[in-house]
Amino acid sequence: MPADNPLKSAEPITWNFKLLAQNDLGGFGGMGEGMSVQIAKDGRRIIWLAHESAPKNFTAVDVSDPRNPKVVVQTDLPKPYMRSNSLETVGNIMAVAYQTQKMGQQPAGLELFDISAPEKPRSISFFDCSGATSRGVHQLWFCDGEYVHMASGSPDFKPSHPSDDQFYRCIDVRDPSKPREVGRWWMPGTSATDNVAPPPRHPLDKGYRAHNTNVYPQRGDRLYLCYIDGGMFVMDIRDKANPKVISHWTNSPPYTGFMHTAVPLFDRNLMLVTDESTENAGKDWPKLIWILDMRDEAHPVSIATCPLPPIDAYKDRGGRFGAHNIHENAAVPTAWQSDQIVIGTFFNGGLRAYDISNPYQPKEVATFVPPPPKGTPAGAVQLNDVFVDERQIVYTVDRHTGGLYTLEMDF
Amino acid sequence: MTTAMNQLFPSPAGGRFGRRLKRERGARIPVTVITGFLGAGKTTLLKRFLGTPQGQGTAVVVNEFGATGIDDALVRASADETVLLGNGCLCCITRTDLQQALRRMVVERERGELPDFGRIVIETSGLADPSPILQTFATDRALGGVFHVDVVVTVIDAESGGATLGWSAEARKQVILADRLVITKTDIAAEDAAATVAAKLRALNPGAEILEAVNGEIDPSRLTEPASDQRNTFVAEATHSDGISSFVLIHDRPMPWTVFAKTMDALMQLRGADLLRIKGFLDVAGCKGPVIVQFVQHLAHPPVELEQWPDDIRGTRVVFITRNISEAQVRGLLAAMKALV
Numbered sequence: 001m002p003a004d005n006p007l008k009s010a011e012p013i014t015w016n017f018k019l020l021a022q023n024d025l026g027g028f029g030g031m032g033e034g035m036s037v038q039i040a041k042d043g044r045r046i047i048w049l050a051h052e053s054a055p056k057n058f059t060a061v062d063v064s065d066p067r068n069p070k071v072v073v074q075t076d077l078p079k080p081y082m083r084s085n086s087l088e089t090v091g092n093i094m095a096v097a098y099q100t101q102k103m104g105q106q107p108a109g110l111e112l113f114d115i116s117a118p119e120k121p122r123s124i125s126f127f128d129c130s131g132a133t134s135r136g137v138h139q140l141w142f143c144d145g146e147y148v149h150m151a152s153g154s155p156d157f158k159p160s161h162p163s164d165d166q167f168y169r170c171i172d173v174r175d176p177s178k179p180r181e182v183g184r185w186w187m188p189g190t191s192a193t194d195n196v197a198p199p200p201r202h203p204l205d206k207g208y209r210a211h212n213t214n215v216y217p218q219r220g221d222r223l224y225l226c227y228i229d230g231g232m233f234v235m236d237i238r239d240k241a242n243p244k245v246i247s248h249w250t251n252s253p254p255y256t257g258f259m260h261t262a263v264p265l266f267d268r269n270l271m272l273v274t275d276e277s278t279e280n281a282g283k284d285w286p287k288l289i290w291i292l293d294m295r296d297e298a299h300p301v302s303i304a305t306c307p308l309p310p311i312d313a314y315k316d317r318g319g320r321f322g323a324h325n326i327h328e329n330a331a332v333p334t335a336w337q338s339d340q341i342v343i344g345t346f347f348n349g350g351l352r353a354y355d356i357s358n359p360y361q362p363k364e365v366a367t368f369v370p371p372p373p374k375g376t377p378a379g380a381v382q383l384n385d386v387f388v389d390e391r392q393i394v395y396t397v398d399r400h401t402g403g404l405y406t407l408e409m410d411f
Numbered sequence: 412m413t414t415a416m417n418q419l420f421p422s423p424a425g426g427r428f429g430r431r432l433k434r435e436r437g438a439r440i441p442v443t444v445i446t447g448f449l450g451a452g453k454t455t456l457l458k459r460f461l462g463t464p465q466g467q468g469t470a471v472v473v474n475e476f477g478a479t480g481i482d483d484a485l486v487r488a489s490a491d492e493t494v495l496l497g498n499g500c501l502c503c504i505t506r507t508d509l510q511q512a513l514r515r516m517v518v519e520r521e522r523g524e525l526p527d528f529g530r531i532v533i534e535t536s537g538l539a540d541p542s543p544i545l546q547t548f549a550t551d552r553a554l555g556g557v558f559h560v561d562v563v564v565t566v567i568d569a570e571s572g573g574a575t576l577g578w579s580a581e582a583r584k585q586v587i588l589a590d591r592l593v594i595t596k597t598d599i600a601a602e603d604a605a606a607t608v609a610a611k612l613r614a615l616n617p618g619a620e621i622l623e624a625v626n627g628e629i630d631p632s633r634l635t636e637p638a639s640d641q642r643n644t645f646v647a648e649a650t651h652s653d654g655i656s657s658f659v660l661i662h663d664r665p666m667p668w669t670v671f672a673k674t675m676d677a678l679m680q681l682r683g684a685d686l687l688r689i690k691g692f693l694d695v696a697g698c699k700g701p702v703i704v705q706f707v708q709h710l711a712h713p714p715v716e717l718e719q720w721p722d723d724i725r726g727t728r729v730v731f732i733t734r735n736i737s738e739a740q741v742r743g744l745l746a747a748m749k750a751l752v
Contacts, residue, residue, distance in 0.1 A: 013527040016438050268420040295419075313523035339422050340430045355438065357430040359420055363556075365438030411438035 013350065016366035016411040017394065022373075022403065023069045025049075028056045029373065029403030033139070033325050034087035035387035035395060036094070037063075037334035038115060045334075045389070046072060046118045048094060050087045052384065052399050054080045058087055058096060060118050066393045066406040072118050081105055088142035090332060092116040093124070093176055095148050097137035100130070103153070103165065108136025110148060112176045127171060127179040131155025138166050141213045143330045146174050147182070147240075149223065151210035154184075157191060160198040163207030164190040168225055170240050183240035186210075187230045202229045202257040206278060212261040217331045222246075222297075224264055224271070229257035232273050234297050249273070249292065249300040256284045263328050265339040269295040270359055272342055277322025282315030287322025289344050291359050306342060306354045306362045318372070318379025319399075320347035325385040336388040341365070341409075343388060348380035351396045353409065365411045373402030426716040427668065427698060433718055435637060435703050436559035440517075442531045443634050444544055446585045447566030448575050449537035452595035452627060456566055457534055459627035460634050461500050470516060470528035471502040474509050474535050474544070501526060509533070510547055513554055530635065531558065540581050541565075541588050542687060542707060549710035556713075561637040565589035569600035569623075572608045576615070580653055586615045587655055587732060588688050590638030591622065598625045618657070618730065655687065658738040660745075662727035665696040667752070674748045675706060678741070683709030685736055691729030692720075704729060 025031075034050025045064045051057065057075040077084060079100075086097040094113040100106070109129040113121040129136045134153025141149040148171040159165045167186035173179045189196040190208050199208050208230040215223050215237065223235035223243060231250025235243045250259065260276040271294045277287035289306040306323075314321040326344040329337050342354045342362070350369030354362045370381050382399035389395070394407040417425060425431075447453045460466040494502055503512055519525040535544060541563060548560050565585045568575070572594070575582045586592060592612050597605040609621050620638075622629050671693060678686060686708055692701035693714075700719050705712035731741060 011523075011526060015527065015529065265422075268422045270420055293420075309521050309523075313521065338424065340424050355430050357422075357425050358416060363438075411433070 012371045013367045013369040015368075016353070016409070017351065017368040018408040018410050019368065019370070020067045020393075020406040020408060021069055022370070022405050023061065023071070024373070024401065025059050025061070025403040026071055026074060028059070028074065029398060029401045031384055031397030031399065031403065032083070032085035033385040034058070034085065034097070035385055035397065036087060036089040036330075036332075037387065037389050038089045038092070038094075038118070039334060040118050041092075041116060044118070046115075047387070047395055047404070048087055048089055048115070049397060049404065050084055050096070052085065053083045057084045060115070060121075061404060063393070063395070063406060069404060069406060073121065075121065078107065079105070082107070086137070086139040088140060088330070089115065090142055090145040093145065093173075094121065095140055095142040095173070097140045097150060097152075099136045099138050101135070103135055103162070104130070104132050105135070106130045108134060108153070110137050110140065110150065110152070110171060110179065112173060112179065124176045125179055129154055129169075131157075133158045133165060135165055139211055139213065141215060142173075143332050144215075144217045144220070147171065147215070148173050148179070149213040149215050151213055157186070158193065159209075160190055160192045160194065161201075161208070163205065164198075164209050166209040168210045168213055168223065168235075168243070170237070183237065183243060185235065185243040187227055187233075190230075199230065202252060204256050204258075204279070204284060205229070206258045211259070211276075214262060214264075214328060216264065216266070216329075218266060219264070222264070224262035226259040226262050226273070228259060231259050232262045232300075234300070247298045247300055249302070251275070251290065251302070255286075258284075258287070260324065261326060261328065263326060264294065265329075268339050268359070269293065270339070270356075271300065272326060274323045274326055274344065276324045277320040277347055280319055282311045282321045285311050285315070285322060287324075289323050289326060289342060289354070291356060291362060293359075304360050304362055306344070306352070306356075307364060308346065308349065314349055317348045319382045321349050322346055327386050327388045334389050336390055336392055338388075343386050343394065345383040345386050345396060347382045347384070347399070348378070350381060351383050351386060351394070351407070353411065366409060368396070368405070368407060370402065370405065373398050373400070376400045376402065426700070427695070428702060428714045428716045431700055431716045431718045435715060435717065436561060437715065439557060439559035440529070440531055441561040441635065442533060442548065442558050444533045444535065444541060444560060444563045445566065445634075446535045446539060446541050446563065446589070447537065448568070448572070448579070448582050448585070451537070451566040451568045451572065452624070453534055453537075453566045455627035456593060456595070456624060456629070456634075457532060457627075459629075460532070460631050463631040465631035465635055466500065468527065468529040469500045470525075470531050471500065472509065472512055472516075472531060472533045473502065473504040474533055474539065501528060509544065510554060513558065517557060532634070538581055540584055542584070545588070545688065545707045546710050549705070549707050549712050561635065562590045563588060563638075564591045564593060564634060566593045566595055567608055567612065569594050569597045569604045569608050573604070573611055576611055583615060583653060584655075584687075586612055587657070589616060589619050591620045591633055592616065593629060593633075594621065594623045595625075595627070597623050616657075654735040655732065656734075656737065657730065657732045660691070660727065660729040660731060660738070660741060662694065665694045665725075666727060667749075668695045668697075668702075669752050670745065670749045671695070671704070673752055674741075674745045675704075675711065677744060677748070678736075679706065679709045679711065682733075682736055685734040687732040687734060689729060689731050689733075692727065693729060694725050694727045701725075
C-alpha cells in the first residue's frame with residue numbers, strides 16, 4: 001500500500017483492553033518505573049507511583065474506583081538533579097530509590113516512609129549511598145517487608161568504568177529505622193579493585209551495572225538479577241553476605257544490551273527476561289521480551305520471544321519503540337499473579353499482553369496504544385511501566401506527560 | 412496445547428486446552444456473518460448497524476463470489492480494495508478469496524496501514540451456503556486462531572421469504588445454520604406475512620432467536636452478542652427438509668475427553684460432509700470450566716476451556732445439526748466408544 005494512502009494511520013489502538021481512565025497527575029505525568037498498590041487502613045486502594053525525573057518525588061493516587069483515580073499526595077524532590085525512579089510498598093512501609101545525575105551529588109540512597117496515613121507520608125529513615133563514585137540507587141525491590149534488594153552505588157565502590165557504578169546490594173530493613181547492608185555482589189571486572197579484566201564494551205555502551213533485583217519469598221534463596229549490558233544472572237543468596245552465581249544468560253552481542261528485568265514463573269520452570277529500548281527511532285531494535293526454559297536453572301535456554309509489531313509502523317512515530325517493564329508478579333497480596341499472561345510496556349508500541357500458555361508460541365492477545373499525551377516532547381506515547389492489581393485492573397504510565405492510565409483486561 | 416506441554420511447563424492456572432478463557436472468543440477478532448437471499452435486506456441492516464456506536468470500528472467484508480453490483484449501495488470500489496466508510500469503519504469487497512482478504516486486513520492493521528478495526532462483519536452473497544465460510548474459521552491453519560465467529564445472522568424478506576424457502580435449498584440452509592433470524596420488510600408485506608414466515612423459520616430452526624426489522628432497524632447488540640448461550644437452550648429435536656435434523660446431546664456426568672474426541676473423529680471420518688454444524692458445552696472430566704467444542708463438516712475447532720460454567724450449572728449440552736444422522740446413532744457411537752477406550 002503506498003505511503004500516501006489515506007488509510008495509512010498511526011492512530012490509537014485499543015484491542016482487548018478497556019480504558020477506564022487517564023489522569024495526568026496535575027500536569028506532572030512523567031512517570032518512572034515504580035508502581036505499588038497499598039490498601040490503606042480506611043480501605044482505600046492507593047497506588048504509589050515513582051516519577052521519571054525531578055521536580056516530583058512520588059505521587060499517590062486513590063484508585064479504589066479505577067474509573068475515577070484521584071491524586072492523594074504528590075511530593076517534591078529536594079534537589080533538581082535527583083530522580084526517584086523506583087519505589088515499592090509492603091503494608092504501610094514504602095521504600096524509595098534516590099539517584100543523582102552525577103557522581104558525588106547528594107542526597108542519594110534509599111528512604112523508607114511510613115505511609116499509614118497516605119496523605120502524609122512520614123520519613124522513617126534514610127540509607128545514604130552517595131559518594132565520589134556513586135550516583136545512588138536506580139532501582140529497588142521490596143516485597144517481604146524485611147529486605148530491600150537494590151541496584152546501587154556505594155561510597156566504598158570504585159567502578160572500573162564510570163558507567164558500571166551500580167551493583168547489587170541487599171539491605172536489611174527489619175528495623176526500618178536502622179537499615180543496614182547485609183550483602184552485595186558485582187559482576188567480576190566492574191570494580192577497579194578486581195583482579196579480573198573489565199568486560200568489553202558494547203557498541204551502545206549502556207554499562208555493566210545492576211538493574212532489576214527480583215527476589216521472591218516463595219524462593220527466597222534466589223536472586224534474579226539483570227545487569228544491563230552484562231546480561232542476566234541467577235544468584236544463590238542463601239548466604240546473603242556471599243551471593244554466588246548459579247547461571248548467566250545473555251543475548252548481547254549480537255543484540256544491543258540493556259537487559260532489564262527477569263521474572264521467574266516458578267510453577268512452569270520458565271523465566272521472562274526483558275530488554276529495555278533506550279534509543280529513539282528504533283535504532284536499537286529489536287528490544288524484546290524473551291522466554292527462557294529454566295527446567296535446569298544452571299542452564300537457561302531461550303525458547304521464544306514475544307512478537308512485536310513491524311518496526312516500520314512505529315519507528316517514525318516518535319521516541320522509543322521496544323520492550324521495557326513487565327508486570328512482575330510481586331509476591332504481595334495486591335499484585336495479580338499470572339504465569340499464563342505477560343503484560344509489558346513498549347514505549348510508543350504501547351501496552352501489550354501475551355498469552356504464553358504455549359511458551360514456544362507467545363501470542364499477542366491485547367494492545368493499548370493511546371494517542372500522544374498532551375504536551376509530550378516525544379511526539380508519541382512512551383508507556384514506561386505496568387502493574388496489575390489482584391482485581392485484574394491494569395495500571396500503566398507514560399514516561400513524559402501522560403501520567404496514569406487505568407484499564408481492564410478484556411480477553 | 413497438549414498434555415505433553417503441560418508436563419513440560421506445568422501450571423496450576425493452565426487447563427488441558429491452554430489458558431482458560433473468560434469468554435469463548437478469548438482474544439480473537441469477533442466476526443458476524445450476515446447471510447440472506449438476494450434483496451432480503453442485508454445491506455440495509457448493515458448500513459444501519461455501522462451508524463450505531465456498537466458499529467464503530469467495524470471492518471465489512473463483502474463476499475461476492477462472481478456476483479457484481481449487488482451491494483453498490485454500500486460501497487463503490489473495485490474488487491479487493493479497501494475503502495473507509497466513516498465512523499471508523501472500513502469495507503473490503505472480495506471476489507476472490509475470503510481467507511486472503513481477511514489475512515491481508517490483519518497484516519495491514521498491524522502495519523498501521525488500516526485503522527484499528529475491532530470487529531469483522533462478513534456479508535455473504537445471496538446465493539451463498541454459509542458452511543464454507545464457517546469452515547474458513549474452523550482451524551488455526553485457516554483463520555480460527557485469529558478470528559472467531561460470534562454470531563451468524565440470516566435475513567429473510569417477509570414478502571417473498573416464504574416462497575424462497577420453498578424452492579431454495581441454499582435459503583433453507585442459511586436459516587438452519589443461523590444463530591439469529593431477522594425478518595425484514597414487515598411494513599410493506601401483507602399483514603400476516605411476517606407471522607407466516609416466522610412459523611416456517613421456527614420449524615426449520617427452533618433454537619434461533621427471531622427478530623423483525625423495518626428499514627434495517629434492530630437492536631445493534633443482536634449483530635454482535637455471541638449466540639453461544641442461546642444455543643444452550645436448544646431443546647427441541649427437529650427434522651427438516653433435505654434430511655437435515657437438529658438435536659441436543661445432553662449428558663449429566665463429566666465425560667472423558669478421549670471418549671468424545673474419538674467419537675467425533677469417527678463421525679468426521681465417516682460422515683464429515685453431513686455434520687453441518689455442531690457446537691456446545693462439554694463437561695470434560697478433570698476440567699474446571701466447560702469445554703466449548705465446535706465442528707463444521709470435517710473440521711474441528713480447537714477446543715476452548717472457559718474459566719467457569721455460566722450460572723454454575725454443569726452438564727454437557729451440544730447442539731448437532733446434521734444430515735441423515737440421528738441422535739440415536741450419535742449416542743450409540745458415544746456409548747460404544749466409552750466401552751472401548
